[in-house]
Amino acid sequence: MxxxxxxxxxxxxxxxxxxxxxxGGRLFSQSSQGLGLDLGATWFWSGEDRVQGLIAELGLRTHQQHLSGDALFHQPESAQRLDGNPIDVAAGRFTDGAQSLxxxxxxxxxxxxxxxxxxxxxxxxxxxxxxxxxxxxxxxxxxxxxxxxxxxxxxxxxxxxxxxxxxxxxxxxxxxxxxxxxMGAIAKVVVVYPKPFWRSAGLSGAAISHVGPMREVHDMSGPDGSPAALFGFVPLQGRPAPPTEAEILVQLVNLFGSDAADPTNLWIADWRADEDTxxxxxxxxxxxxxxxxxxxxxxxxxxxxxxxxxxxxxxxxxxxxxxxxxxxxxxxxxxxxxxxxxxxxx
Ligand SMILES: Cc1cc2nc3c(=O)[nH]c(=O)nc-3n(C[C@H](O)[C@H](O)[C@H](O)COP(=O)(O)OP(=O)(O)OC[C@H]3O[C@@H](n4cnc5c(N)ncnc54)[C@H](O)[C@@H]3O)c2cc1C
The missing domain is CATH 3.50.50.60 (FAD/NAD(P)-binding domain)
Known part of the structure:
Protein backbone atom coordinates (compact mmCIF):
# COMPACT_ATOMS: atom_id res chain seq x y z
CA MET A 1 0.00 0.00 0.00
CA GLY A 24 -3.70 -5.08 5.76
CA GLY A 25 -2.21 -8.58 5.46
CA ARG A 26 -0.39 -9.24 8.74
CA LEU A 27 -1.93 -6.04 10.11
CA PHE A 28 -5.26 -7.42 11.29
CA SER A 29 -7.36 -5.92 14.06
CA GLN A 30 -10.66 -6.77 15.73
CA SER A 31 -12.93 -4.12 17.08
CA SER A 32 -13.60 -3.98 20.83
CA GLN A 33 -15.44 -1.14 22.57
CA GLY A 34 -14.79 1.05 19.55
CA LEU A 35 -11.00 0.48 19.57
CA GLY A 36 -8.83 -2.05 17.75
CA LEU A 37 -7.17 -5.14 19.24
CA ASP A 38 -4.44 -6.78 17.20
CA LEU A 39 -4.31 -10.35 16.00
CA GLY A 40 -1.31 -9.50 13.83
CA ALA A 41 1.30 -6.78 14.45
CA THR A 42 0.87 -4.70 17.61
CA TRP A 43 3.86 -2.52 18.35
CA PHE A 44 6.13 0.07 16.82
CA TRP A 45 9.30 1.20 18.45
CA SER A 46 11.39 4.30 18.90
CA GLY A 47 13.65 4.91 15.90
CA GLU A 48 11.05 3.50 13.48
CA ASP A 49 10.73 6.84 11.76
CA ARG A 50 8.86 5.64 8.69
CA VAL A 51 6.01 4.11 10.71
CA GLN A 52 5.86 7.19 12.91
CA GLY A 53 5.95 9.46 9.86
CA LEU A 54 2.97 7.62 8.38
CA ILE A 55 1.10 7.75 11.68
CA ALA A 56 1.54 11.53 11.73
CA GLU A 57 0.71 11.90 8.02
CA LEU A 58 -2.46 9.82 8.32
CA GLY A 59 -3.49 11.25 11.70
CA LEU A 60 -3.72 7.86 13.47
CA ARG A 61 -4.34 7.58 17.20
CA THR A 62 -1.64 5.90 19.29
CA HIS A 63 -0.85 5.19 22.93
CA GLN A 64 2.00 3.59 24.85
CA GLN A 65 2.30 -0.08 25.77
CA HIS A 66 1.36 -0.58 29.44
CA LEU A 67 4.57 -1.43 31.34
CA SER A 68 4.05 -0.89 35.05
CA GLY A 69 3.58 -3.72 37.54
CA ASP A 70 5.39 -7.01 38.05
CA ALA A 71 5.96 -9.68 35.41
CA LEU A 72 5.59 -13.45 35.84
CA PHE A 73 7.94 -16.28 34.92
CA HIS A 74 6.46 -19.79 34.93
CA GLN A 75 8.38 -23.03 34.46
CA PRO A 76 7.05 -26.57 35.07
CA GLU A 77 8.84 -26.71 38.43
CA SER A 78 8.31 -23.13 39.63
CA ALA A 79 6.13 -20.02 39.31
CA GLN A 80 7.89 -16.74 39.99
CA ARG A 81 6.64 -13.19 40.36
CA LEU A 82 9.45 -10.94 39.21
CA ASP A 83 10.24 -7.59 40.79
CA GLY A 84 9.12 -5.17 38.08
CA ASN A 85 8.68 -5.92 34.40
CA PRO A 86 11.87 -6.91 32.59
CA ILE A 87 9.83 -8.54 29.79
CA ASP A 88 8.17 -5.60 28.04
CA VAL A 89 10.02 -2.72 26.43
CA ALA A 90 8.68 0.74 25.71
CA ALA A 91 6.63 0.59 22.51
CA GLY A 92 3.88 2.46 20.74
CA ARG A 93 0.47 0.97 20.04
CA PHE A 94 -2.12 1.82 17.44
CA THR A 95 -5.21 2.76 19.46
CA ASP A 96 -7.50 1.73 16.59
CA GLY A 97 -5.42 -1.37 15.88
CA ALA A 98 -2.40 -1.69 13.58
CA GLN A 99 -4.72 -2.40 10.65
CA SER A 100 -5.83 1.24 10.91
CA LEU A 101 -2.53 2.08 9.20
CA MET A 183 5.62 -14.78 12.53
CA GLY A 184 4.27 -17.25 9.98
CA ALA A 185 4.50 -20.22 12.37
CA ILE A 186 2.75 -18.44 15.24
CA ALA A 187 -0.77 -18.29 16.62
CA LYS A 188 -1.68 -15.06 18.34
CA VAL A 189 -4.28 -15.04 21.08
CA VAL A 190 -6.23 -11.99 22.30
CA VAL A 191 -8.44 -12.29 25.38
CA VAL A 192 -10.76 -9.47 26.48
CA TYR A 193 -11.96 -9.01 30.08
CA PRO A 194 -14.44 -6.67 31.77
CA LYS A 195 -11.55 -5.06 33.74
CA PRO A 196 -7.72 -5.20 33.75
CA PHE A 197 -7.85 -7.18 37.04
CA TRP A 198 -4.14 -8.06 36.84
CA ARG A 199 -3.24 -4.38 37.17
CA SER A 200 -5.17 -4.15 40.47
CA ALA A 201 -3.00 -7.04 41.71
CA GLY A 202 0.13 -5.04 40.84
CA LEU A 203 0.85 -7.17 37.76
CA SER A 204 1.84 -5.73 34.39
CA GLY A 205 0.19 -8.50 32.39
CA ALA A 206 3.59 -9.58 31.04
CA ALA A 207 4.65 -13.19 31.43
CA ILE A 208 7.08 -15.74 30.05
CA SER A 209 5.64 -19.20 30.45
CA HIS A 210 6.76 -22.75 29.75
CA VAL A 211 3.56 -24.16 31.19
CA GLY A 212 0.83 -24.02 28.57
CA PRO A 213 0.65 -23.06 24.91
CA MET A 214 1.50 -19.33 25.14
CA ARG A 215 5.22 -18.69 25.48
CA GLU A 216 4.75 -14.93 26.07
CA VAL A 217 1.83 -12.90 27.38
CA HIS A 218 1.46 -9.10 27.37
CA ASP A 219 -1.12 -6.47 28.24
CA MET A 220 -3.12 -5.36 25.21
CA SER A 221 -5.53 -2.97 26.88
CA GLY A 222 -6.58 0.29 25.33
CA PRO A 223 -5.55 3.64 26.81
CA ASP A 224 -6.47 3.80 30.54
CA GLY A 225 -7.06 0.05 30.57
CA SER A 226 -10.17 -0.01 28.42
CA PRO A 227 -10.94 -2.32 26.70
CA ALA A 228 -9.05 -4.61 29.09
CA ALA A 229 -7.15 -7.30 27.23
CA LEU A 230 -4.19 -9.66 27.33
CA PHE A 231 -2.48 -11.23 24.35
CA GLY A 232 -0.11 -14.13 23.86
CA PHE A 233 2.08 -15.78 21.27
CA VAL A 234 1.88 -19.54 20.70
CA PRO A 235 4.82 -21.02 18.76
CA LEU A 236 3.22 -23.68 16.54
CA GLN A 237 6.37 -25.71 15.79
CA GLY A 238 5.57 -29.33 16.59
CA ARG A 239 1.89 -28.62 17.37
CA PRO A 240 -0.53 -30.18 14.88
CA ALA A 241 -3.19 -27.55 15.67
CA PRO A 242 -3.46 -24.22 17.47
CA PRO A 243 -4.49 -24.39 21.14
CA THR A 244 -8.13 -24.60 22.18
CA GLU A 245 -9.84 -21.79 24.11
CA ALA A 246 -9.91 -24.11 27.16
CA GLU A 247 -6.11 -24.59 27.03
CA ILE A 248 -5.62 -20.82 26.82
CA LEU A 249 -7.88 -20.14 29.79
CA VAL A 250 -6.24 -22.82 31.95
CA GLN A 251 -2.88 -21.15 31.31
CA LEU A 252 -4.21 -17.64 32.03
CA VAL A 253 -5.82 -18.80 35.31
CA ASN A 254 -2.50 -20.40 36.27
CA LEU A 255 -0.74 -17.11 35.63
CA PHE A 256 -3.22 -14.46 36.73
CA GLY A 257 -5.75 -16.22 38.99
CA SER A 258 -9.42 -17.15 38.77
CA ASP A 259 -10.57 -13.80 37.29
CA ALA A 260 -8.89 -14.93 34.07
CA ALA A 261 -11.46 -17.71 33.63
CA ASP A 262 -14.23 -15.37 32.45
CA PRO A 263 -13.29 -13.38 29.35
CA THR A 264 -15.84 -11.44 27.34
CA ASN A 265 -14.07 -12.33 24.11
CA LEU A 266 -11.28 -14.63 22.97
CA TRP A 267 -9.71 -14.72 19.50
CA ILE A 268 -7.07 -17.10 18.19
CA ALA A 269 -5.38 -16.22 14.88
CA ASP A 270 -3.53 -19.15 13.33
CA TRP A 271 -1.05 -17.51 10.95
CA ARG A 272 0.42 -20.89 9.92
CA ALA A 273 -2.93 -21.99 8.48
CA ASP A 274 -3.43 -18.67 6.70
CA GLU A 275 -2.72 -19.37 3.04
CA ASP A 276 -2.41 -15.63 2.31
CA THR A 277 0.53 -15.40 4.73
C1 LIG B 1 1.22 -12.30 15.03
C2 LIG B 1 2.09 -11.23 14.45
C3 LIG B 1 2.64 -10.27 15.28
C4 LIG B 1 3.45 -9.25 14.75
N1 LIG B 1 3.89 -8.25 15.59
C5 LIG B 1 4.54 -7.19 15.06
C6 LIG B 1 4.77 -6.03 15.84
O1 LIG B 1 4.37 -5.95 17.00
N2 LIG B 1 5.44 -5.00 15.25
C7 LIG B 1 5.86 -5.04 13.94
O2 LIG B 1 6.47 -4.08 13.47
N3 LIG B 1 5.60 -6.12 13.17
C8 LIG B 1 4.94 -7.18 13.69
N4 LIG B 1 4.59 -8.24 12.89
C9 LIG B 1 5.06 -8.25 11.51
C10 LIG B 1 4.26 -7.30 10.59
O3 LIG B 1 2.91 -7.63 10.65
C11 LIG B 1 4.81 -7.46 9.19
O4 LIG B 1 6.16 -7.09 9.17
C12 LIG B 1 4.12 -6.61 8.13
O5 LIG B 1 2.73 -6.57 8.30
C13 LIG B 1 4.49 -7.19 6.78
O6 LIG B 1 3.90 -6.45 5.75
P1 LIG B 1 4.11 -6.95 4.26
O7 LIG B 1 3.38 -5.98 3.41
O8 LIG B 1 5.54 -7.21 4.01
O9 LIG B 1 3.40 -8.39 4.18
P2 LIG B 1 1.91 -8.83 4.52
O10 LIG B 1 1.31 -7.97 5.57
O11 LIG B 1 1.97 -10.31 4.76
O12 LIG B 1 1.14 -8.52 3.17
C14 LIG B 1 1.14 -9.40 2.08
C15 LIG B 1 -0.17 -9.23 1.34
O13 LIG B 1 -0.14 -10.01 0.15
C16 LIG B 1 -1.41 -10.64 -0.01
N5 LIG B 1 -1.22 -11.80 -0.87
C17 LIG B 1 -0.69 -13.01 -0.57
N6 LIG B 1 -0.65 -13.79 -1.67
C18 LIG B 1 -1.15 -13.05 -2.69
C19 LIG B 1 -1.36 -13.30 -4.08
N7 LIG B 1 -1.02 -14.47 -4.65
N8 LIG B 1 -1.95 -12.31 -4.82
C20 LIG B 1 -2.30 -11.11 -4.27
N9 LIG B 1 -2.11 -10.83 -2.96
C21 LIG B 1 -1.53 -11.78 -2.19
C22 LIG B 1 -1.83 -10.97 1.41
O14 LIG B 1 -3.21 -11.21 1.51
C23 LIG B 1 -1.36 -9.73 2.15
O15 LIG B 1 -2.36 -8.73 2.20
C24 LIG B 1 3.75 -9.24 13.38
C25 LIG B 1 3.20 -10.22 12.53
C26 LIG B 1 2.37 -11.20 13.06
C27 LIG B 1 1.74 -12.22 12.14
Missing part, protein backbone atom coordinates in the same frame (compact mmCIF):
# COMPACT_ATOMS: atom_id res chain seq x y z
CA UNK A 2 2.93 2.32 0.76
CA UNK A 3 4.49 1.46 -2.59
CA UNK A 4 1.18 2.06 -4.39
CA UNK A 5 0.67 5.37 -2.65
CA UNK A 6 4.18 6.66 -3.49
CA UNK A 7 4.03 5.45 -7.10
CA UNK A 8 0.68 7.16 -7.60
CA UNK A 9 2.11 10.35 -6.08
CA UNK A 10 4.85 10.03 -8.70
CA UNK A 11 2.23 10.04 -11.44
CA UNK A 12 2.25 6.35 -12.33
CA UNK A 13 -0.78 4.17 -13.04
CA UNK A 14 -1.01 1.52 -10.35
CA UNK A 15 -3.19 -1.52 -9.67
CA UNK A 16 -3.00 -3.31 -6.30
CA UNK A 17 -4.14 -6.93 -6.49
CA UNK A 18 -4.94 -8.39 -3.07
CA UNK A 19 -5.98 -11.99 -2.57
CA UNK A 20 -7.91 -11.36 0.65
CA UNK A 21 -11.27 -9.66 1.00
CA UNK A 22 -9.59 -7.03 3.20
CA UNK A 23 -6.45 -4.91 3.14
CA UNK A 102 -3.39 -0.04 6.15
CA UNK A 103 -7.02 1.06 6.13
CA UNK A 104 -6.03 4.74 6.19
CA UNK A 105 -3.50 4.21 3.40
CA UNK A 106 -6.11 2.34 1.35
CA UNK A 107 -8.61 5.16 1.88
CA UNK A 108 -6.03 7.66 0.62
CA UNK A 109 -5.68 5.87 -2.76
CA UNK A 110 -7.90 6.76 -5.69
CA UNK A 111 -10.99 4.54 -6.03
CA UNK A 112 -10.58 1.38 -8.09
CA UNK A 113 -6.81 1.02 -7.50
CA UNK A 114 -7.21 -1.83 -4.99
CA UNK A 115 -8.79 -5.03 -6.25
CA UNK A 116 -9.78 -7.30 -3.38
CA UNK A 117 -10.22 -11.08 -3.71
CA UNK A 118 -7.94 -10.89 -6.69
CA UNK A 119 -5.01 -13.31 -6.17
CA UNK A 120 -2.07 -13.20 -8.57
CA UNK A 121 -1.09 -16.64 -9.81
CA UNK A 122 1.22 -15.99 -12.72
CA UNK A 123 3.77 -13.43 -13.87
CA UNK A 124 4.96 -13.78 -17.45
CA UNK A 125 7.55 -11.80 -19.34
CA UNK A 126 5.66 -10.98 -22.52
CA UNK A 127 8.95 -10.14 -24.29
CA UNK A 128 7.64 -6.74 -25.35
CA UNK A 129 9.11 -4.85 -22.41
CA UNK A 130 6.28 -5.59 -20.00
CA UNK A 131 5.06 -8.25 -17.62
CA UNK A 132 1.72 -9.94 -17.77
CA UNK A 133 0.16 -10.70 -14.38
CA UNK A 134 -2.60 -13.29 -14.36
CA UNK A 135 -5.09 -12.87 -11.56
CA UNK A 136 -8.14 -14.86 -10.52
CA UNK A 137 -10.92 -14.21 -8.11
CA UNK A 138 -14.58 -13.43 -8.01
CA UNK A 139 -14.44 -11.26 -11.12
CA UNK A 140 -12.99 -14.19 -13.09
CA UNK A 141 -9.58 -14.71 -14.65
CA UNK A 142 -7.87 -11.67 -16.07
CA UNK A 143 -4.47 -10.57 -17.23
CA UNK A 144 -2.93 -7.21 -16.30
CA UNK A 145 -0.08 -5.85 -18.38
CA UNK A 146 2.46 -3.82 -16.43
CA UNK A 147 5.91 -2.38 -16.96
CA UNK A 148 6.80 -3.22 -13.35
CA UNK A 149 5.49 -5.59 -10.69
CA UNK A 150 6.10 -5.05 -6.97
CA UNK A 151 5.77 -8.31 -5.03
CA UNK A 152 4.61 -7.22 -1.57
CA UNK A 153 4.19 -10.70 -0.11
CA UNK A 154 6.68 -13.02 1.60
CA UNK A 155 9.13 -14.45 -0.98
CA UNK A 156 8.49 -18.09 0.01
CA UNK A 157 4.74 -17.53 -0.41
CA UNK A 158 5.29 -15.82 -3.77
CA UNK A 159 7.21 -18.87 -5.02
CA UNK A 160 4.52 -21.21 -3.75
CA UNK A 161 1.55 -19.31 -5.22
CA UNK A 162 2.83 -17.59 -8.33
CA UNK A 163 4.31 -19.15 -11.49
CA UNK A 164 7.07 -17.08 -13.06
CA UNK A 165 7.64 -17.51 -16.80
CA UNK A 166 10.45 -17.68 -17.76
CA UNK A 167 11.57 -19.03 -14.42
CA UNK A 168 13.56 -16.93 -11.97
CA UNK A 169 17.33 -17.56 -11.64
CA UNK A 170 18.16 -20.66 -9.57
CA UNK A 171 19.96 -18.67 -6.85
CA UNK A 172 16.96 -16.42 -6.39
CA UNK A 173 14.55 -19.36 -6.31
CA UNK A 174 16.73 -21.11 -3.71
CA UNK A 175 16.89 -17.94 -1.62
CA UNK A 176 13.18 -17.16 -1.77
CA UNK A 177 12.24 -20.79 -1.04
CA UNK A 178 14.40 -20.70 2.11
CA UNK A 179 13.36 -17.28 3.45
CA UNK A 180 11.19 -17.55 6.58
CA UNK A 181 7.86 -15.75 6.87
CA UNK A 182 8.10 -13.48 9.91
CA UNK A 278 2.30 -18.74 5.01
CA UNK A 279 3.31 -21.45 2.52
CA UNK A 280 2.58 -25.02 3.70
CA UNK A 281 6.21 -25.62 4.82
CA UNK A 282 6.45 -22.40 6.87
CA UNK A 283 7.57 -24.20 10.04
CA UNK A 284 10.63 -25.58 8.25
CA UNK A 285 11.83 -22.10 7.20
CA UNK A 286 14.37 -20.95 9.76
CA UNK A 287 17.17 -19.26 7.76
CA UNK A 288 16.60 -15.76 9.18
CA UNK A 289 19.99 -14.68 7.84
CA UNK A 290 18.32 -14.56 4.40
CA UNK A 291 16.26 -11.51 5.46
CA UNK A 292 17.28 -8.45 3.46
CA UNK A 293 19.57 -10.56 1.21
CA UNK A 294 21.41 -8.71 -1.55
CA UNK A 295 19.47 -10.55 -4.27
CA UNK A 296 16.25 -8.95 -3.00
CA UNK A 297 17.79 -5.50 -3.45
CA UNK A 298 18.04 -6.13 -7.22
CA UNK A 299 15.00 -6.29 -9.47
CA UNK A 300 14.51 -9.60 -11.32
CA UNK A 301 12.91 -10.30 -14.72
CA UNK A 302 14.92 -7.78 -16.67
CA UNK A 303 14.61 -5.07 -14.01
CA UNK A 304 10.80 -5.28 -13.81
CA UNK A 305 10.09 -7.50 -10.78
CA UNK A 306 10.68 -5.86 -7.37
CA UNK A 307 10.64 -7.48 -3.93
CA UNK A 308 8.85 -5.47 -1.27
CA UNK A 309 7.80 -7.60 1.68
CA UNK A 310 9.27 -6.97 5.13
CA UNK A 311 11.42 -10.09 4.73
CA UNK A 312 13.37 -8.37 1.95
CA UNK A 313 14.25 -5.22 3.93
CA UNK A 314 17.83 -4.41 4.92
CA UNK A 315 16.58 -2.36 7.91
CA UNK A 316 14.09 -3.67 10.51
CA UNK A 317 13.16 -6.79 8.49
CA UNK A 318 10.14 -8.51 10.05
CA UNK A 319 8.69 -5.26 11.33
CA UNK A 320 6.10 -2.93 9.82
CA UNK A 321 9.01 -0.51 9.47
CA UNK A 322 10.84 -3.11 7.35
CA UNK A 323 7.85 -3.48 5.03
CA UNK A 324 7.98 0.29 4.42
CA UNK A 325 11.77 0.23 3.91
CA UNK A 326 11.33 -2.51 1.29
CA UNK A 327 8.49 -0.62 -0.39
CA UNK A 328 10.61 2.52 -0.62
CA UNK A 329 13.44 0.58 -2.27
CA UNK A 330 11.00 -0.91 -4.81
CA UNK A 331 9.50 2.52 -5.52
CA UNK A 332 12.89 4.07 -6.05
CA UNK A 333 13.90 1.24 -8.45
CA UNK A 334 10.67 1.61 -10.42
CA UNK A 335 10.84 5.39 -10.67
CA UNK A 336 14.54 5.49 -11.55
CA UNK A 337 14.17 2.79 -14.17
CA UNK A 338 14.83 4.02 -17.67
CA UNK A 339 11.73 2.23 -18.91
CA UNK A 340 9.03 4.45 -17.47
CA UNK A 341 5.44 3.32 -17.90
CA UNK A 342 3.32 4.86 -20.55
CA UNK A 343 -0.11 6.22 -19.69
CA UNK A 344 -2.74 3.54 -19.17
CA UNK A 345 -0.23 0.76 -18.52
CA UNK A 346 0.37 0.13 -14.79
Missing amino acids: VAASRLIEGGLDVAVVESRSRV ALALAASLPGGVIRLECPAHGIDDDEHGSLSVSVGGKAGAESITARHVVLALPPALALHRISFRPGLPDRLVGLAAATPVW SPPNVEALTAYQTFGHGLYQQPAMDGRLHWASTETATVNPGHIEGAIVAAERAVSAVTSSSSQPTSGEP
